[in-house]
Amino acid sequence: MRILLTGSSGWLGRFLAPGLKAAGHGVIGLDIAPGMHTDLVGSVADADTVARAFAMGVDAVIHAGALHKPDIAHMPEQAFIDVNVTGTRNLLEAAARAGHNRFVFTSTTSLMISQAIRDETSEEAVWLDESTGPLAPRNIYGVTKLAAEGLCRLYAADRGLACVVLRTARFFPEDDDTHSTPPGDNLKAIEFLHRRLTVEDAADAHIAALERAPELGFDTFILSAPTPFTRKEAALLKRDAASVIARHFPDAPALFAKRGWTLPATIGRVYDAGHAEKRLGFRCKTGFAEILDALREGRRLPFVHDPSYVAPKDKMPQS
Template structure:
C-alpha cells in the first residue's frame, strides 16, 4: 500500500517509516519539519496540503502528527485545535472521499489522566484501560486528542471508514520534565512496569493496526509494555511497590543496586494493554523483564535514552 504517514520527521514517525517499508509498503511522509522520510512539508491543518498529499495516490493513512504536551508552553490553544482536531478532520474527510478502508490514529494515554489521577492521592494505584471514564483531560493537549478520537469514532460508525485509535503510553527519548528523581534510564526502566513502551513497539503496533483495521471497523487500544501486575494488587502497589516487584522479579533489587538505581517505592497508576493483546493480536516485545535481562548480561538497555533530543519541529 501507499501509506500517508503524518508526523514522519518525529521520533515515532522516523521509526514507523522504516517499519512500514520493511512490511512492503510505500511511505509518503508529511510533516511541518523536513526530514529524510518526509516528502511533503506542511501542516495537516492546511486542507490544501492534505489535498496535495492525497493527489499523489494514497491507499491508507497513519496519522501520527500532533502538537504534544511539551508544546503547551510554546503554542497558543488555538494551534492545538487547528492541528490536533481540524487536522484530523481534514485527513478523515480526504480518506473517506478516497474510499479508503483503513485509518490509524495515534492518540495518547495522557488524555486519561485527570488531575485527581495525576495527584495520586488515594490509597490504591489507579488501573487504566479502555473502559476508564468519565475522562477529564487536564490540559489542551488531552482535550484536543480526545476530540480527535471522537472524530475517528464518528467516521467509522457514520461514514464506514474503519479507524483504529492507539492510545500510546510514554516512548519519548528525552528526560521527563516533571520528575527530579529517579532520572534518565532509571526512570524509563521503572516506567516499563506500568506506563511506557519502546518506540519500536509503538511503531510495530501501528503496522498491526494498519493490517487489522478493515476487520476491526472501529476500536481503541491502550498501548504500553505488558504489566506484570494484577488489578488485585493496586493497594500493595501504592503502599510498597518494591515489595510487589521483587515478588515477580526476585533479583531486581540486587540488579538495580549494582547499577546504582532505585526501584519505585510507590506506583500510582497502571496501564492495562491486555485489550490490544486479545483483539489486535499485539503485545509489546520489550518490557521490564527485558531490562533485567540486559542488566544480568551486561548488555545495552533495550530502550533509547537521549537527554539531548529535541523535536525537529521545535529545533528550527
C-alpha cells in the same frame, strides 16, 4: 499500499517509516519539519496541504503527527485545536472521500489522566484500561486528542471508514519534563512496569493496526509494555511498590542497586494493554523482564534514553 504517514520527521516516524517500507508499503511522509522520511512539508491543519498529499496517491493513512504535551509551554491553545482536531478532521474527510477502508490514529494515554489521577489522591494504584471513564483530560493536549478520537469514531460510524485508535504510553527518548528524580534512564526502566513501551514496539503496533483495521472497524487500544501486576495488587502498589516488584522479580533490587538505580516506593497508575493483545493480536516485545535480562547480562539497555533529543519541529526557526 501507499501510506500517508503524518509526523514522518518525528521520533515515531523515524522508526515507523522504515517499518512500513520493510512490510512492503510505499510511504508518503508529511510533516511540518523536513526529514529523511518526509516528502511533503506542511501542516495537516491546512486542508490544501492534505489535498496535495492525497494527490500523490494515498491508499491509507497513519496519522501520527500532533502537538504534544511539552508544546503547551510555547504554543497557544488554538494551535492545538488547529493541528490536533481540525488536522485530524481534514485527514478523515479526505480518506472518507477517497473511499479508504483503514485509518490509524496515534492517540495518547495522557488523555485518560484527570487531575486527581495526576495528583495520585487514590489509596491504591489506578488501573487504566479502555473502559476507564468518564475521561477528564487535564490540559489542552489531552482535550484535543480526545476530541480527535471522537472524530475517528464518528467517521467510522457515519462514513464507514475503519479507524483504529492507539493510545500510546510513553516512548519519548528525552528526560521527563516534570520529574528529575530518579534520573532519566532509571525512570524509564521503572516505567516499563506500568506506563512505557519502546518506540520500536510503538511502530510495530501501528503496522499491526494498519493490517487489521478493516476487520476491526472502530476500536481503541492502549499500547504499553505488558504489566506484571494484577488488579489485586493495586493497593499494595500504592503503599509499597518495591516489595511487589521484588515479589515478581526477586533479583530486581540487586540489579538496580548495582547500577546505582532505585526502585519506586509507590506506583500510582497502571496501564493495562490486555485488550490490544486479545483483539489486535499485538503484544510489546520489550517489557521490564527484558530490561532485567540486559542488566543481568551486562548488555545495552533495550530502550533509548537521550536527554539531548530535540524534536525536528522544535529545531525550526520560530516565526
